Amino acid sequence: MEPSLASYLALSGILFTIGTVGVIFKRNAIGMFMCIELMLNAVNLTFVAFSRYYADVTGQLFVFMVMSVAAAEAAVGLGIIIAFFRNRISVDVDDASILKN
């Protein structure tokens, strides 16, 4: 007896919700970055669950693509965070307001 497709989708939805709320609540760029990773993983779970339930390899392939995009995002995102820290000595997103006004 396997859990139903709906339970995987529910787990994915809950993780995605926690990630979204985290992006809004976190003030620190690295924390926001980690919450985005959590959202990407929630989506990956739906891909794998559907791939299992329809016995189709496409879902798992696209999980692989999402992971590559996440790796690229990690490289560029952390580069931006380091460049920002170098200029502001902080990673607080409230300090990234030089374009305001």
Place this chain on the structure above:
Amino acid sequence: MVTALFFLFAGLAIACAISLVYHKNPLYSAVSLIGVLVSLACIYVTLAAPFIAAVQVLIYAGAIMVLVVFVIMLLNLEEDRPLNRLRYLYAVGGGLGLILLAQTFFIFYAVSRVPKQPVNVDETVGETLNIGRAMYTEYLLPVEIVGILLLMAIIGGVILVRRLAQPELTLVVDNELARRNEAEEIGDYRIGL
């Protein structure tokens, strides 16, 4: 058996995700995120996707999280400041979270009426052989595009973190510290807005 494992790791994933958002110290958040990633890898194993589970542990819990922890250590981050100015964000975040949660339960309700078992059970779908075959025949173009994307990310990363010439760099740091002291003197915690 699979159901018990699913609920065990689902609970672990949700608990780690909540602790990721709850902790103010970025290092604790990073460790919680590793917990989420590893429990999701275990769930992938129960979904007959061993290749994705292995890649999840290698790339996510391995490479990406090592990079994140490395940056946290490198920058020697302090704990998050509390939300002072942006208190309304709590309301926005809570409202958005409730909407998404309601949507999740609606989907749960809608999907739970369709067949509960896999449409056609095929344990071999997630094997490395099948994924590799699909990747290099049917989905060759997306794989090439991802290759170009990764190359662009490498170049972008190198250009972003390129060091300024040394005198220029110390100047930037000095200016920032002076601006910060000035802002503290006038009692404006929002630095130099």
